[in-house]
Amino acid sequence: MTKNLRVKSSKYIDETNRISFKFNGKTYRGFKGDTLASALLANDVHLVGRSFKYHRPRGIMTSGSEEPNAIVQINPGTNRTEPNVRATEVEIYEGLEASSQNCWPSVEFDIGGINNFLSPFFPAGFYYKTFMWPASFWEKYEFFIRHSAGLGKSPTSSDPDIYDHQNVHCDVLVVGAGMAGILAAKNASKNNFKTLLVDEKNELGGSTIFENNEFNKIDNKSPSEWLKKEIEELKGIKNLEIKTRTSVAAYHQYNYLLARENLTDHLEAKYKTNKIRQRLLKIRAKKVILATGALERPLIFNNNDRPGIMLSSAIKKYSEFYGVACGSKNVFFTNNDSAYESALSLYDKGINVEAVIDIREQSESKIVKKVKEAGIKIYWSHSIVDTAGYKRLNSVSIMKLSNDGTSVTGSKISISCDCLGVAGGWTPAVHLYTQSGNKLKFDEEKKIFLPKQNTFDQISVGSCGGDFKIDEIINNLNQMLKDTLNINKTNLDNIKVEIDQENSKRNIWLLPSDKPLGKTKPFVDYQNDATAKDIKLALREGFRSIEHVKRYTTTGMGTDQGKLGNMHALGIIADTAGVKMGELGTTTFRPPYTPLTFGTIVGRNVGKFFDIFRRTPMNDWHVENKAEFENVGQWKRAWYYPINGETMHQAVQRESKAARESVGILDASTLGKIDIQGSDASEFLNRVYTNAWSKLAIGKCRYGLMLNEDGMVYDDGVTTRLGENHYIMTTTTGGAANVLGKLEDYLQTEWPELDVYLTSVTDHYATVSLCGPNSKKIIKKIIPDLDLSDENFPHMSFKKANIGNIHCRIMRISFTGEHSYEINVQASYGKDLWEKCMDAGKEFNITPYGTETMHLLRAEKGFIIVGQDTDGTMTPIDLQMNWIVSKKKYDFIGKRSLYRSDTMREDRKQLVGLLTDDPNIVLEEGAQIVSELDQSPIEMLGHVTSSYFSPNLNKSIALAVVRGGKDMMGKKLFVPMENKNINVTVANPVFYDEKNERLNA
Amino acid sequence: MFLINCPYCGERDQQEFKAGGEAHIERPKQPTELSDDEWAEYLFMRKNIKGVQFERWNHAHGCRKWFNMVRDTSNDEIKAIYKMGEKPPSQ
């Protein structure tokens, strides 16, 4: 039977609502309002995990998001499992299951614990030093490390929960709902600022609402009572929105913050279904008020990590807020007054407090006197030199501290205890402040880093700004609110504060032991098992930069980013290296403040919403006819149409033959289409294409090649002149958006004098391409009154026509070398047009073909595909397309670059055809090409860019880029592959119908 | 994440914009008159300053207009925004 350490009824715990949950397979009970940590502590469970490196038993240290030790796996083995969750942040619910991480077979008996006894062999940089040699062994080491290390297990099936993103705009964002945050939010919202107040906890009030120091008064009330009234008054302020369970993860520039709002994690499974689990708030605030509070520091002494050793403030919170005593024999160890509040909190509830060990010589505050009066023994100028108890603290040993604090003297006293509260002072939570890009300053007296400045759109108030006493907090907050909100009255003007708070503190970063440092384990970073001696070793080995020491020792590199121990690490480095902490600088706190699940980050953009699909108007037909699809940019394009179980090769061979022998039909709707209008449209085309456009007659089409300013081919396509000042340009499918962007750039920035207007019409038209000798017969059937004679409608020309009463634009253009037409109709008629063509083509055995056949057919003709046969290093000259580069035009984009010494080199890679000596061998695209086989190293001349088996030529064909290739016609080269060398011959890239006779067939 | 004041649309989130490199590099009017070195200077050489830099930006997912921005690259402070063709503000 486990002990029940519930000592007090608390308004935050609903004792009528009992909840059962499982931890490491065992059932426990808690109450509504408990965290997993408070419920375990109420059941006297301290041991919750094992440390990362030494597998030392570890317990709950804190009561909040800074927790380094109590890291658990939630709902293990389910698809809702989540690793690395802080037990101090999990609100329990009926049916919750959690387990320890980083231990095997169990937290009670952990085989890895042997590392603890081997620890002299695991110094700082152990992994770096040990696994460097031999390099080839790394894979074996990695396997070992990955299996013995690791915090938690990732889920193995997809996340069933729904996540959401929301944009939020406000005048004032207040982060943190402690006393300062609440007062700031209240005054901002009452002065007509649209205000959002967020806090990571489920209750407002921060630490003030469980404040128990009877000597502090605000308006003659205890601070907690006073603040509860203030919180009550927040309700009903109309400009104020309050979000609890909402943790700010990141603070970016221009007051852009990301916060995670937790909506269902505290609910039973049956209430989670179909609800949004977490929402990522993307907040843009005009002003940000940071009221993030302060984190209590531990003290660094020998064996300061045992289960039962906790922050003093956490013990107070468990006692006052959750009504739980963390131990039955308690000791406090402190360098300031705050531990006395915790001691009294327990004493007042009848819990045994054995002693307070204080490294100061004395303190005269009222609360210290009260502890004395209570008969609790105080050891002044004493320090803990060791602790005992493997799975639970059972005693501490103390000795007298020397005056300079560097050594201990006298005899050792042992005090038996099961819980130790440690109070090392307070560190302002400046994490979000630094994320926003602002700098810190070091306060030598208080030994804390503080925000260097408040700006007009950001202030830090309360203890995160360095004010720890209630009177300081209220006075400074009052002034800052007036300044930043530009108001002259607040509700803080006439508040009366009485306090008994002393800032007296004796700061010693590393407390001495009677044993030499090498024989002690003073942990600085609990989660990563970095000790003070690791830090000192790093310094001895020559590390100086704080960032280097951090990486070498892994201090501050855990999921908690060293929220507790970073200051001590800095202090120890400064003391050892003999520099001032202010000069040392700090490490960088990076977002997120606490870890986020991937679900929250991606929100709704999962599954089919991960990336946008674009589908053509004929898509349904392709699906119904069992097309295989390929992704081209965001487009889903029909790839090939297998029938009767054909392989891709069989389908493509059949489609390619049909397109040349009778008629093929292709969905070309994805081609980019840009409508170009304006009185300077022709001049504009002259400047952006390599060839001349002024003389293109209305109703004619022309192929154009577009370069970058560096002379490299950028895009290509056919442009048609629709009218005197009107063109329609087509681009490659993938290049459409970029081409439009580039053209707009030139128009707006280089040539604003040109009267030209560009409109993207890609989605407005559906395009059906009919290809082959029977294509004309189909057009004749569907548009009987159109004169299709070569005289009236020659190759590279355009006609307007009607199919029934649907307007269409028909271009007689060809990407296959066959007699072909491209019919463009308004997108919504696309499927209808496609089906009409299929019907009309039935008697010619019309064959739908996909992108693969399109690529094969164009390769037979040696037509390039930008992006496949070019890669951003190919000029038109390299492509042997000199014919398209105008000699007469004074200028066009990229022209000057064609005359640079580099682009005129003869030995550039040039586009050629390749034929394999064995016509049945099809080369692999990307395969390297060489001229000598006996060389070593072998010189690569180029590579294969396109390769197919051509059914129309009944042999393998390929396009390739080869260094100096244009002068290699007929030369024998080799394509060396894994198991064989393939003999190839350089050929004309136009493999089929070199005289272009098919165009008019 | 910047908040950028598009001169045509007003304040918008950075994700609507595309950065377009250094501003005020005019395309030579007579490229054929230039030596290889002079052309390379236009084509390749960019400053990439730590400090106050003049940049081109495009409201790509908004009005598609290009404009200029003066930005301190060391702290990302946007010091000024002005339309294409307008004179840069004096430092």
Ligand SMILES: [Zn+2]
């Ligand atoms: Zn705009």
